[in-house]
Amino acid sequence: MFAKPTTGLALLLATFLAAGCGGGGDAGGGPGAAAGDDEPMTSSVDASTAGNVSGTVSFTGTPPAPEPIDMTEEQVCAEQYSSRPTTQTVVVGDGGGLANVFVHVREGLSGHTFPTPSAAVLDQEGCRYHPHVLGLQTGQTMTIRNSDGVLHNINASPSENRPFNVSQPVEMDTERSFPVEEVMIPLRCDVHGWMAAYVGVLPHPYHSVTATDGSFSLETLPPGDYVVEAWHERYGVQTQNVTVTTGGTAEITFEFNEAMAGNPVPLAEPWVLTHQGEPGHAVGADRP
């Protein structure tokens, strides 16, 4: 094994160096340290010249039947439902609106700065996450709440950020934040295999999660050209180009259908477009 002493020697040298020179340096804040806490930034957006984007995401065709959840193992949660609870993956409203779509500005905001908003709450109630899809700004505190009082663990598996997995056996709050932009971060509870949530982290506040009527709005955007992306956990992503003018509200719509289910966008690869809404001529070429 040690036929080449010179090799071993070099190895040792290197090891000594590596071991000896690596020390020092404080770790600083933990994973939960919010980047924006100490530096109250003001927005570089002039509200008096801003405009808005709003619209709806609709589902065309017959949506799949809601997937029932068997909660018999957790009676505390099961008792909260008069009929059998279902997963929040595909929720289509009466008017055909698709809920839980994460709509956000993907391109067109370079050069702007934004203050870190106050904490957003991710609640665990009835052994489901509320909201099922949550938008955060980088560094913004996420207050993870256990309203059930039964054991949950919150297991986040990001790719760009560091993961975490914390236990909440009683009613309590736990705070975490993500310092790096990432769409989307999956969260799960290992105690209740059906519990899933997705968190989108952006360096700006222009994100919205569609309600059951499929509506969304992105408000107080500086005038200009944007690429707006709509992300759905089952049907992937689509983009639209939109121009925002002072005082105006640009209307855009997205449509999803069941045929898109076969090719969901891998998590953490949101910039690869797979469905309708070709990237085309990307305006504001820089990612925010």
Added chain:
Amino acid sequence: MDARTAGPGAGTRRAAALAAGLLCAAALALVALAPTPAGAQVEGAAVYDRWCAGCHGVDGDGQGPAAGRMLPRPRDFTVGLYQIRSTGTGELPTDEDILRVIDEGMPGTAMPGWSEVLTRAERNALVEYLKTFSRFFASSPEPEPLDFPRAPGSSEEKLVRGREVFELIECNRCHGPAGRGDGTSSPTLENDEGHPTVAADLTEGWMFNGGGTVEDIYRRLRTGLDGTPMPSFSDLVDAEVISSEDLWSLAHYVRSLSPGERPPVREVVTARFAEEGPVPTTPDDDAWDEVERYWVPMVGQILLPPRWFNPRVDGLWVQALHDGQELAVLVTWSDPSRSPDPAWDEWATKVMEVMDHPDAGSTAGAGPGDRLTVQFPATATEGMERPFFLQGDARRPAYLWTWRSWQAGPVEAEARGLGAEQPQPADGQDVTTAAVWEAGQWRVLFSRSLTTEGEDDPPFAVGTAIPMAFQAWDGDNGEQGAQGSVSTWYFLSLQQPTPMAAYVAPVVALALAFGLLLLMVRRAQRREEGAQAPASRV
């Protein structure tokens, strides 16, 4: 498979150790001359490519050629996610944390320990090289280990409090009420890769990844096992839901669920002669508490196709008694499900979906149930001669006792090769079984007369050592047929009853000796009296 057992390597290792020592001295003198730490990465790469890439892949992505049969999969170093750390959840491991896993391996997985295979310098270089696979190491501050106080001592009160905390923070949800990995959430557990993963059996502390001491357990409660369902409980202490002392009590309690140290593997299982009367007829008889238990490690059957790389049963506790007429063998093992259990229906399918290129004829889902086979040679053997350990062969058949969770009997069979077993006729079945499944544990009792009228039943002669081996199947883990766990051969030795003479002789001898002593004392006293009288007259 275990690199440490390679016999001829011992000399090489000593030579390597000597060489490393000499080199250390030289390196100390020269270390100032070394230009950059980049050299570490070059050498680490060589060590890695030779010893690690087969499983972890040359690119460190856990996709090596051998990875496809492993569950859990080899670590993907590119994501910078490490289970065993001294740092908080989500944080990177320290160099010492990575080195520890290289040194000790990950028990219960395919990852062996390397401390006796690679030099310290090679292992250190590996640590540096592994860190280059993930961008997180370069872009993050130096990881700081969590600061823990030293472990407080244990006490009865702390163990009681530990049990309370176990229930308060619901460890049982995954680990089960007695800690054997049979919690209600256990069948649905998955790791970050979406692969089925098991909650640790807390009664086998010597198998714990990251160490089995109270400190090790406490540290993992604080850090969690990132990438797995095991969370960190640090936030509970910070939020004062429980105290740090509570967590220490829990660590003591978890520690108390396992033997003090790794049970030794002993080749001879002694069936003690039950002087107190007939052997117990149930697995729950208190008499078993007084009977010595022997640990028998089990491994997946990977010699004959279809092979099995994901065995559930990693060991059995074996106890044996005889009363001169009847032999009783009690086998106890951890199994999180009483197969077939509907809650585990999908488990085996998920396991098989992960396996790359399973052998033809492999299991596709849950097997019919749990099963245990005890095997003996069908015909008398001499010396170390034994049948092939996988149910014999055409030349030397094996005599089997099989218990099945899904059907009663037939227990006795003869086999001339794996799967080629012939049950004895119904009127020739002389072995009875009694089984209990409780809190993630099977206890199965086999009983048979030492001698039977069955022509094919080898007699169990008192005072002899009879070869004995085991096979186990967990149906809900997909195990059936050739795909289960196996042991090597052991010996079952039936203890001689102590003959009555052995009790009488010492008593007689003692009485005789005492009598003689009395006699001598008497004589001496008389002689003294005789001697004193004349003297007084003088």
